[in-house]
Amino acid sequence: MYGFPCWKGPKFIQHLWQVIDNSGALLVECVNVLKNKVTNGWGSVGDEIVCVVKRARAVSAAQQASASAVKVRRGDVRRAVVVRTAKAVRRPDGRLVKFDDNAVVLLNNKREMLGTRIGGVVSADLRMKGWAKIASLAPKVMSHISPARCPY
């Protein structure tokens, strides 16, 4: 439950996150959580964060030449949305879901995905928080939504 007084999400600032899309970044470090005016670094799945790219795939020569290809380099400050947390997330019926690692998907300033594909599981809380587009791209979604709202 998101309003539970004793349930706090993980603290995100300065934590390293796996990037599971094909934007080129591999590892990012969270710098800020864009949830409320003051979050003190707390957040959960489906929250937008500001992050610094710590490790990225080498940008090939073709990509460097092209003007429209997305070039994500080490040191870039980007936005991202959290898709998986190692801290358990509570579902309305009391179930808890947690993953083995923390993962994000990079976004541009207009809240659209930078990459085109997602390689890995994502949490279904994404859809609940309004990131249905990203959830639909994922190969597998650990979902919880009632059949009335969810197509499957």
Next chain:
Amino acid sequence: MFTGRLRALARSMSTAASTTAAAYPFSKNVIIRPATAIPQSIPLESLQKGKGLMPFLQTALPPPEKRQWMETLFSKRHPDRLLPGTVVTVITAHAPNTFSGVVLSIRRRGPDTSFVVRNIVQRTGVEMQFFANSPHLKEIKILKKSGGGGGRAGRRARRAKLFYLRHSPLKMTAIAGGVKG
């Protein structure tokens, strides 16, 4: 934020089982089970005062079929009980409709009894903690009993909580090799 979803869930539950919604004037979304199905070992007046209420609810709230297999699975001594290390498939009322994996731990707390099932989905470990008494939990199917199979892999887990499996994927595959999430 999700109150609308809770209401939808309650509505779907009530349309399935309620017969006389007018009998309970304070809510439309209440489930009223037929009186014959409820074991009345304690007089109603005592229950209304709260005497013996929780043990009564433990027996009365789940449907009789579910109560039966739940009593076996989560008992402490029954030979067919759930052991940590069992490979199970949990079927829930809503998505993810099925989740398979290894039972890592069973937490016995009466109405709050829960168990954690772990599986590797798309190279990422996923753990789900299910609450046994939740009405959304439809069935627990045992795919492979703990201690099934021969040789080293066949010995039952000698721990009540198998959290060490989080850090040893080899042992995890030995127990749950090939079980899809």
